[in-house]
Amino acid sequence: MTIQQGATTIGPVTTAADLQMRAQAVAAIAAAHADSVDSEGRFPSEAREAMRTHRLLGAAIPIELGGEGASIRALADVCYTLGRACASTAMIFAMHQTKVACLVRHGRGEPWQDGVMRRIAHDQLLMASSTTEGNNGGNVRASVAAVEVDDAGVRLDRAATVISYGAEADGVVTVARRAVDAASSDQVLCVFLKEDYTLERLSGWETLGMRGTCSSGFRLLAHGGGEQVLKARYAEIHGQTMTPVSHILWSSAWTGIAAAAVEKAQAFTRTAMRGAGGVAPPGAVHYGRAVSGLKQARALIGQSLDRYEAASGDPAALSAMDFQTAITMLKVEVSELAVTTVMSAMRANGLAGYRQDGAFTVGRHLRDVLSAPIMIHNDRIVANLVTATLMAPVAASLRD
Structure with a gap:
């Protein structure tokens, strides 16, 4: 197909705070339709239109190509916000932005690819994986x-x-x-x-x-x-961009789901304590575990963001075994943490969490987050990591 190669369009300069404010507006719409999206098994069209209206889909496109040049840290925050509202919307956004990241890093400077990025920014195109x-x-x-x-x-x-x-x-x-x-x-x-x-x-x-x-x-x-067809080898794209970006954004979406469940467990525990004259309900210990799991997941994402930002300008650093091991295990560890966190929230809420109706239900959150260790199966990821590290020397000290 032909893409018009017009003059460079300079998009608006955005801040993380501005992007987050728009993400919250989209999340409010996504949350209002999340139950029907789940029960009907339908695409979240209302959330997609809101993402277009609030121009989230082109946020990571470079400014000189009409986008906003949003950082991966800002995108991760959007995934977390959307995950709290509608898991499917968050995952769609995460997968779209992963593909955009591949175009930006490995296609930028090529006329056709630049044209696609201009269209994504201008028309708010949604790219599938x-x-x-x-x-x-x-x-x-x-x-x-x-x-x-x-x-x-x-x-x-x-x-x-x-x-x-x-x-x-x-x-x-x-x-x-x-x-x-x-x-x-x-x-x-x-x-x-x-x-x-x-x-x-x-x-x-x-x-x-x-x-x-x-x-x-x-x-x-x-x-x-x-x-x-991008000129870069897929092995390079996969290691330097697709894996780190997808693992960070997926993990942020799953952690957002966990955060929504923890919030429901908190509300249930507070309500139960008020009704019992300040005495904690039997499931309160599980609420504590849920809070701990959420904090651990957030900390792992923060560490990975720091590591990725430090290495992002250096292909050798992105390809290094230490980086690849850490970013690979982020997906494994956060996906498992997210599941145990939501399960703890359900146990904190007891029957009120297990039910599919009511203010304290955690059923949808648990069903959604159970996909986390299965989507690109954790066992396959760990097996690949084992093969990759068999010939690597084991560190002799903490300084190595």
């Missing part, structure tokens, strides 16, 4: 489908186990083998806009939680120009 195929068991480091080159450009025929919010997106960022004769691990990242592809539904999305992400399976049939 497609990294999982039906034949690879969820292994994002190996692809079956390959990019095919013809006289008109490139083609891709890909059977995707899931394409998160694929039917609702304005474009898709997908991984594929570099060529038909390339190894499964020789991958590239491709960017297609809605006019470039068709989707044939292969499976539905009837899940326990995160129902609003509408991550059905599709056959993706795409055709575009060769410039729509």
